[in-house]
Structures are given as structure tokens and as C-alpha cells.
Amino acid sequence: MTKRYGSASSAAVDDLSLEIADGEFVTLLGPSGCGKTTTLRCLAGLEVPTDGTITIGDRTVYSAGTGKFVPPEKRAIGMVFQSYALWPHMTVAQTVGYPLKLAKVPAAERLERIDEMLDRVHLLARKDDQAVALSGGQQQRVALARAMANRSSLVLFDEPLSNLDVKLRNSMRTQIRELHNELGTTSVYVTHDQEEAIALADRVVVMNAGRIEQVGTPRELYARPRNAFVADFMGFQNILPATVVTADSSSAVVELDGIDARIEMASDEPRAVGDALLVAFRASHVEVSLAGDVPGSIAGRIRNVTYLGTSLRVLVETANGVIRAQIDERDFGRYGPDDLVDGHPVSLRISPSHLVGLPAPDDDAHSEPIASTMTTRVPA
Numbered sequence: 001m002t003k004r005y006g007s008a009s010s011a012a013v014d015d016l017s018l019e020i021a022d023g024e025f026v027t028l029l030g031p032s033g034c035g036k037t038t039t040l041r042c043l044a045g046l047e048v049p050t051d052g053t054i055t056i057g058d059r060t061v062y063s064a065g066t067g068k069f070v071p072p073e074k075r076a077i078g079m080v081f082q083s084y085a086l087w088p089h090m091t092v093a094q095t096v097g098y099p100l101k102l103a104k105v106p107a108a109e110r111l112e113r114i115d116e117m118l119d120r121v122h123l124l125a126r127k128d129d130q131a132v133a134l135s136g137g138q139q140q141r142v143a144l145a146r147a148m149a150n151r152s153s154l155v156l157f158d159e160p161l162s163n164l165d166v167k168l169r170n171s172m173r174t175q176i177r178e179l180h181n182e183l184g185t186t187s188v189y190v191t192h193d194q195e196e197a198i199a200l201a202d203r204v205v206v207m208n209a210g211r212i213e214q215v216g217t218p219r220e221l222y223a224r225p226r227n228a229f230v231a232d233f234m235g236f237q238n239i240l241p242a243t244v245v246t247a248d249s250s251s252a253v254v255e256l257d258g259i260d261a262r263i264e265m266a267s268d269e270p271r272a273v274g275d276a277l278l279v280a281f282r283a284s285h286v287e288v289s290l291a292g293d294v295p296g297s298i299a300g301r302i303r304n305v306t307y308l309g310t311s312l313r314v315l316v317e318t319a320n321g322v323i324r325a326q327i328d329e330r331d332f333g334r335y336g337p338d339d340l341v342d343g344h345p346v347s348l349r350i351s352p353s354h355l356v357g358l359p360a361p362d363d364d365a366h367s368e369p370i371a372s373t374m375t376t377r378v379p380a
């Protein structure tokens with residue numbers, strides 16, 4: 001599926017191809033402007049794509065080839081937005097019941113379902129209050145109940161928690177995932193928050209400039225990002241240039257200044273001796289030692305230390321560039337009061353199992369063919 005706005009030189013969504021299974025929870029993750037919201041709006045029917053096909057269950061809701069376009073109200077999709085989008089003149093119960101009324105659900109069943117949904121989001125006691133008189137978190141729970149009251153097989157979420165404080169966000173996350181499981185819906189959830197994407201999803205779709213960079217389970221993306229963009233988004237604080245010393249199809253020995261390490265490669269592209277590649281690792285996997293010049297370690301000098309309560313963030317200048325290390329609270333005792341200060345020499349060790357090899361920036365990260373379709377496998 002492709003979506004181009006007006007005469008824009010690049011497409012907001014560029015040949016995106018994605019199949020979502022019935023009952024799956026998929027998050028679209030990426031930076032601002034990467035096309036997440038446009039993808040969601042095309043699925044909902046709020047935008048008309050420029051090209052491609054969208055199928056929901058067995059039903060084609062958009063096809064550039066045949067000119068078919070099913071309008072949003074006929075797609076039976078629930079939506080939850082960042083702005084709660086509640087109607088000012090309705091009570092909580094009327095708000096949740098509105099989609100049921102539109103769908104001509106008989107009154108008795110409607111009242112039953114309103115109560116059931118409000119009970120699930122813990123707002124039954126507030127059913128006769130004006131919806132907009134509730135707190136932000138409560139309003140978002142009303143929006144959630146409204147989106148799910150009609151038992152839509154597909155529910156779309158557009159950054160629904162970004163206006164809420166951290167504590168509330170965490171508890172709402174749990175509620176959203178529980179509702180998804182209990183009601184057996186299929187969910188597509190847009191966010192730019194890596195932690196949220198990982199916590200909620202069965203599969204995460206990482207997007208960049210209108211295209212998919214990688215699709216995988218949270219674990220796959222967390223452990224095996226396929227390029228530097230995904231690694232950066234998945235919280236690999238260190239991505240350094242390195243050179244291949246020896247290589248076979250699935251692993252390579254790479255040289256960073258101070259260490260040679262055998263690493264598994266994220267892709268099975270052949271590597272030759274002397275090839276440039278990137279090596280990524282997390283700050284929490286860097287061991288900071290005060291002993292100077294330890295063989296198999298990277299020598300450096302502390303540039304900056306920041307106390308974060310449960311950890312210390314340490315920036316170290318090395319011949320490979322700046323390396324970010326994180327020292328956990330339980331290891332604070334290993335260091336004296338004057339050890340971790342600016343300018344102090346240190347040795348850094350990273351276990352090879354924590355190093356991920358990534359293609360160098362000029363390698364083509366989009367080598368596989370991308371079809372121009374988008375399918376959700378939910379019953380229409």
C-alpha cells in the first residue's frame with residue numbers, strides 16, 4: 001500500500017506490505033513523520049491510499065486496481081485516538097453505547113454491553129456523569145470502552161497514552177492488553193515509544209520514512225536488530241564502526257580498537273576480510289574496570305558521569321569513539337568515591353555474546369522485494 005499526499009516528492013507510506021493475523025497485537029513503531037499514523041488512517045478508511053490493496057478478513061476495503069473504497073463507518077473498526085475525542089454533550093454510558101446504537105443493537109442488549117464494558121474499565125460507578133468531566137485517564141478508558149463495545153474484530157490505537165503521566169500509562173497499557181486478550185480482538189497500535197511497543201505487542205513493525213525496516217517479535221527485535229536504525233530504536237546505545245578480520249556465512253571476527261571478537265551476524269550476507277561493518281551493544285552490557293590496560297578490553301578515559309538513581313551513566317572516550325556504559329546500583333560498591341570521575345582511565349569489557357553485527361550504512365538494507373499489499377486476517 002502506498003499513500004502520497006498531494007504533490008509531495010516522497011510518499012508518506014511507501015509500498016508497505018504487512019499481514020496481520022487474527023487476534024494479533026501489532027505495534028507500529030518509528031520516529032515522528034515515518035508514516036505510522038497515515039498507515040493507521042488508511043486502514044480505518046480515514047485516508048484514501050494512492051496505490052495498493054487493503055484487505056480486512058476476507059473483505060477488500062480498498063483496491064487501487066478496481067477502484068473499491070469502503071468508507072470508515074462500514075469497516076466495523078474501533079479507534080482510540082491520542083485526543084480522547086469524546087462528545088461534550090454525552091454521558092459516559094451514552095458515549096460507550098453510541099457505536100452500538102449506530103449498529104442498531106437492540107436496547108436491552110445495548111444496556112447490558114455498556115455495563116459490561118464500563119465494568120471492565122472500572123468506570124461503572126461513573127456511567128451517568130458527563131464523559132468530558134472525567135480525568136484524562138478516565139476519559140481515555142471511556143474511549144477504550146467505546147472502541148471495544150461493538151466487539152469490532154479490529155481495533156486501531158493512535159498513540160492513545162501519550163497525554164497521560166507515566167504511572168497511569170503503565171496501568172492503561174496493562175488494561176489495553178488484557179482487554180485485547182479477553183475480547184479476542186486484533187489490535188494495531190501506533191507509538192514512538194520503544195518500551196510501550198515492546199510491552200504491548202506480539203509483533204513490532206519498525207518504520208522509517210514510509211517503509212518497514214523490520215518486523216519481528218519484541219524479543220527478536222531486541223536481540224537481533226537487522227540494521228543500525230532498528231538497533232538505535234531498540235535502545236542499543238553504542239553503535240560503532242568495526243572491520244572484519246575473518247568471516248564465514250553466519251559469523252565474523254571483528255576488530256574494534258583493543259578487542260577482537262567473534263560475533264553472530266544479523267543477516268547472512270557474505271562478509272569478506274577487511275569489510276566495514278557496525279557493532280552494536282547496550283550500555284548495560286559494558287563492564288567498567290579500573291585496572292588499566294587489561295588484555296581483551298577497550299582502554300578509555302571517563303568523560304562524564306551522570307547519577308540516575310538506580311544506575312550511573314558513564315561516557316568513556318576511546319579510540320573507537322565515545323562508548324556509553326551503565327553501572328547498575330548493585331555494583332556501586334565496587335568503586336571508590338573518587339574512581340568514577342571525569343578523566344579517570346578505565347578498561348571496558350563487553351562479552352562477545354552481547355555484540356550484534358550490523359551492515360555498514362551504505363549497505364542496502366531493503367534488499368528483499370516488497371509487495372504492494374496490506375492484509376489483516378480478521379473475520380470481516
Ligand code: ATP
Nearest residue numbers: 005006012030031032033034035036037038039192
Ligand atoms: P507522528 O508520530 O508525528 O504522528 P507519523 O509517523 O504518524 O508521525 P504521519 O503522520 O503518518 O507520520 O506522516 C507521514 C508523512 O506524511 C509526514 O511527512 C507528514 O508531514 C505527511 N503528512 C501526514 N498527514 C498529511 C496531510 N494530511 N497532508 C499532507 N502531508 C501529510
